Amino acid sequence: MTANSTTHPEVGQFAMARAQWRWPEVVFWLAAAGCILLFPNRYLILTEIAWLALFALSLDLILGYAGIVSLGHAAFFGFGGYAAGLLALHGIVTEPVIALVVAGLAAMVLGFVTSFLVMRGSDLTRLMVTLGIALLLRELANRFSNITGGSDGLQGIEMQPILGQFSFDIFGKVGFIYCLCVLFVLFLLARRIVHSPFGLSLRAIRNNPLRASAIGIPVNRRLIAIYTIAAFYAGVAGALSTQTTALASLDGFAFDRSADLMLVLIIGGTGYLYGGLIGAVIFKLLQELFSTLTPQYWQFWIGAVLVVIVLIGRDRMHRWAMFLPRLIASKFGRAKAPVMAPEGEAP
Amino acid sequence: MTLLTILFDGVAYGMLLFVLACGLAVTLGLMNFVNLAHGAFAMAGGYICAILVNRSGLPFFAALPIAFVASAAIGALLERSLYRHLYTRSHLDQVLFTIGLVFMSVTAVDYFMGSSQTFIHLPDYLQGQINLFGLGVGRYRLMIIVICGLLTVALQMILSRTRFGSRLRAAVDDPRAASGLGINVPQVFALTFAFGCGLAGLGGALGAEILGLDPYFPLKFMIYFLIVVTVGGSSSITGPFLASLLLGIGDVAGKYYVPKLGAFVIYTMMIVILIWRPNGLFGRSAAR
DSSP, X not given: OOHHHHSOHHHHHHHHHHHSOXXXXXXXXXXXHHHHXXXXXXXXXXXXXXXXXXXXXXXXXXXXXXXXXXXOTHHHHHXXXXXXXXXXXXXXXXXXXXXXXXXXXXXXXXXXXXXXXXXXXXXXXXXXXXXXXXXXXXXHHHHOHHHHOGGGOBOOOOOOOBTTTBXXXXXXXXXXXXXXXXXXXXXXXHHHHHHSHHHHHHHHHHHOHHHHHHTTOOHHHHHHHHHHHHHHHXXXXXXXXXXXXXXXXXXXXXXXXXHHHHHHHHHHOSSSSHHHHHHHHXXXXXXXXXXXXXXXXXXXXXXXXXXXXXXHXXXXXXXXXXXXXXXXXXXXTOSSOSSOOOOOOOO | OOHHHHHHHHHHHHHHHHHHHHHHHHHHHHHOOOOTTXXXXXXXXXXXXXXXXXXXXXXXXXXXXXXXXXXXXXXXXXXXXXXXXXXXXXXXXXXXXXXXXXXXXXXXXXXXXXXXXXXXXXXXXXXXXXXXXXXXXXXXXHHHHHHHHHHHHHHHHHHHHSHHHHHHHHHHHOHHHHHHTTXXXXXXXXXXXXXXXXXXXHHHHHHHXXXXXXXXXXHXXXXXXHHHHHHHOSSSSHHHHHHHHHHHHHHHHHHHHOTTTTTHHHHHHHXXXXXXXXXXSSOSOSOO
């Protein structure tokens, strides 16, 4: 049975049309690459933005596309970070790119195993279980300090040159380019995934799991698959952060990190992949602004931003934010907005 | 330390957790609202009590009711001004909103009170141990058990005997049918929310000695409250009560017998229980 024979042919065409590259996307990535030349003094924060964007992309895959609310996504970030740190510290895999993949795979295995726990129960149970897993791992990392370095974190990590060619320099230029390349490659992969029939089925699940299973989508298997993939992404993000800062610490597992990540994604908007990337840029800029205003108490303003965003309403905020791009797009004769506003939440 | 002492400390700890978390259980069951900021109200109560006792020199037992009333007032204020807009929103929105509130409360308290631990000066008669049936028990913990035990009985009475209690139970069971019968569900909820916040504040004041009081209190104990609620279910008051006792005893015993693992025991216990019974040990369903 082929899909096209039973469904409306326009559905397939519409899905394919959405998967095409549009010029704002090209502009976005050119601008990202342009940052290498434009801000030679800000490589460190740019690097942070790059791995944070990847981390947010990972949350977008499960939250924006599959509707799984997770309060413990930092579990995979921290796990990947420690994996990369241990690999480099003990000289098991010295080449950063291979180590990155290995760390990502390690997080992926963790994601696969824990996905079975997350699939059970309601939203609240999910929140609890994800939060519990992250706390559990943090506690473990804290207790087995002979392996992880405890509260001091893993120190003395020395990174070998990337692909044996480019060694990390003190200004962080190589680190940033490396992060950006990884982000781009994984973004392409994510883009492919969400526009595939698999990605479409995930959206169907998010909008209505019951209906999705009624039309023959294996709901739990799909959710486990995307959760595992997202864990890989988060693990790679953690590994990138470890590799570029040469440090892996308990902070990786902290609740604050999962909560901040939520904010990143919410600022950018869920369900169109760029949300995480745009959110990461805005979040880091906000964080910079707040910590220059009140060095010790920037978290207050982060909390205030969260409260205000929710009170205004995420949908409404994105309608405002999309007003100008839509206007420009309509002037240039495009029928559809270049960047999709997120679809409605599942009830 | 004998088994009985562990049991005693565990029961005291568990009862404290129950007073802290039962407000959350009711609000979650009633409005299906995920309030991660519940610990902030407990912290507010704790700090109000600390200020009254340490700076104004009020007696401890006079400060406790004030902590209760003040936390309840803060809760009522926030419920009317902010929370009520969010009842119909998705769980994600509620989680984000309350995390935001937690961050704000943590830094605000850090700003005003400093980031170090605050201690409440206890009267002399609450310190030390007394001998009870050949068992040395801490006076403070004994007082906690007495107060929390009385509170639990009172709560159970209110729920099962009073008119308000039956309205509340009806609203928890089926809000739509209850409002169809003329019960003002939002009002019942506002009152319950404020009362729950007050209880949390009282718990925070009582628990400052045992749990420790610092600006990170809401973050540190968020998971404990959630465990009580998810494991205990929200259909009755007995579920959270038993869950709190289990959690308290498990935590104290875990820390005593396997100190190396720390809070590990609790988290594992919670995950196992949630996998075994996703809707809680005693609950019909934790969240609809």
